[in-house]
Amino acid sequence: MTYVVGVTGGIGSGKSAATAEFEKLGITVVDADIVARQVVMPGTPCLRAIAEHFGRDLLTDKGELDRKALRQKIFSDPAEKDWLNSLLHPAIREEILAQLEQACSPYVILSAPLLLENNLDKYCQRVLVVDVSEELQLQRTIRRDESPKEEVEAIMKAQLSRDARLLKADDILNNEGSIGELRQQVNQLHQRYLSATVAQEE
Numbered sequence: 591m592t593y594v595v596g597v598t599g600g601i602g603s604g605k606s607a608a609t610a611e612f613e614k615l616g617i618t619v620v621d622a623d624i625v626a627r628q629v630v631m632p633g634t635p636c637l638r639a640i641a642e643h644f645g646r647d648l649l650t651d652k653g654e655l656d657r658k659a660l661r662q663k664i665f666s667d668p669a670e671k672d673w674l675n676s677l678l679h680p681a682i683r684e685e686i687l688a689q690l691e692q693a694c695s696p697y698v699i700l701s702a703p704l705l706l707e708n709n710l711d712k713y714c715q716r717v718l719v720v721d722v723s724e725e726l727q728l729q730r731t732i733r734r735d736e737s738p739k740e741e742v743e744a745i746m747k748a749q750l751s752r753d754a755r756l757l758k759a760d761d762i763l764n765n766e767g768s769i770g771e772l773r774q775q776v777n778q779l780h781q782r783y784l785s786a787t788v789a790q791e792e
């Protein structure tokens with residue numbers, strides 16, 4: 591059975607920065623944010639349903655999803671967010687499971703911002719939470735996305751609180767320091783996960 595490590599953390603906590611380090615060590619990463627883009631590619635049933643529900647204004651001239659416009663819409667209207675989640679989450683889960691099945695590194699990372707909210711941790715042997723203070727999360731996300739503070743706060747409210755997430759962690763990666771410090775922690779965790787994989791096989 592594939593040993594799956596679930597990686598989660600709130601928006602801007604550093605999941606992608608952390609999983610990039612695991613990838614450098616040869617570990618396959620299945621990333622729910624990437625899968626969420628795959629299921630709304632032009633021609634997919636999900637993109638058609640979004641265009642029917644919200645109107646063609648939500649598509650760009652090229653017929654792709656206008657992600658910025660959809661982000662503004664769903665994080666200012668909880669009912670629209672619930673509608674989108676109920677459309678996309680089953681499709682995302684199905685594709686994640688297919689990608690996990692194909693993965694073949696010693697263990698596999700499943701990275702998902704909503705890992706715990708959507709019970710995806712049931713497919714994981716271990717849960718690693720990437721943790722930073724809410725202030726730093728806000729600051730790094732605003733800088734990365736050039737989004738208004740209120741929008742990032744609304745996204746944070748749509749996710750588990752920092753405390754609730756930490757309660758469900760098997761391992762915690764503190765990402766308040768430099769990328770070098772993050773890399774060091776990933777290297778240590780990698781050794782532990784490799785040992786756990788070997789132990790599982792014995």
Ligand SMILES: CC(C)(COP(=O)(O)OP(=O)(O)OC[C@H]1O[C@@H](n2cnc3c(N)ncnc32)[C@H](O)[C@@H]1O)[C@@H](O)C(=O)NCCC(=O)NCCS
Nearest residue numbers: 600601622623626657658660661675678682703704748749
């Ligand atoms: C609303 C969309 C189009 C915005 O796209 P955009 O390119 O601006 O952001 P991106 O997809 O990179 O997401 C950025 C971050 O927002 C947060 N986020 C995204 N969707 C959600 C959601 N439904 N609920 C809570 N937080 C979310 C996550 O922390 C995510 O890492 C997009 O996030 C989306 O399709 N969301 C619904 C699918 C989903 O739930 N994805 C999360 C992975 S399961």
Ligand SMILES: Nc1ncnc2c1ncn2[C@@H]1O[C@H](COP(=O)(O)OP(=O)(O)OP(=O)(O)O)[C@@H](O)[C@H]1O
Nearest residue numbers: 600601602603604605606607703730734767768769
């Ligand atoms: N240790 C660090 N020091 C400085 N900047 C960092 C550090 N870790 C991450 N960042 C930066 O913070 C921002 C958020 O990090 P990242 O994109 O990895 O978060 P994420 O958890 O994947 O976010 P999302 O949930 O939106 O996908 C990025 O611009 C990234 O380059």
